[in-house]
Amino acid sequence: MAKLKIKIPDELMTSPISIACPFCEAKPGIDCETTSGGLSAVHILRIESAALIDKKKKRKTVKRSV
Numbered sequence: 001m002a003k004l005k006i007k008i009p010d011e012l013m014t015s016p017i018s019i020a021c022p023f024c025e026a027k028p029g030i031d032c033e034t035t036s037g038g039l040s041a042v043h044i045l046r047i048e049s050a051a052l053i054d055k056k057k058k059r060k061t062v063k064r065s066v
């Protein structure tokens with residue numbers, strides 16, 4: 001029984017909440033803002049920087065596997 005399939009879970013994606021916000025400097029694990037209604041908000045800049053980290057990670061993984 002050979003295990004050739006390698007599944008990469010989506011959980012490896014960097015969550016915007018897991019990094020500090022470059023816009024308002026909210027600490028990791030803490031929402032940028034909480035509205036008066038109790039809803040949490042995260043700045044777009046934070047989401048974008050998390051996406052950037054993901055891109056860099058993917059590039060590194062590709063280089064390693066080649």
Ligand SMILES: [Zn+2]
Binds near residue numbers: 022023024025
């Ligand atoms: Zn923020």
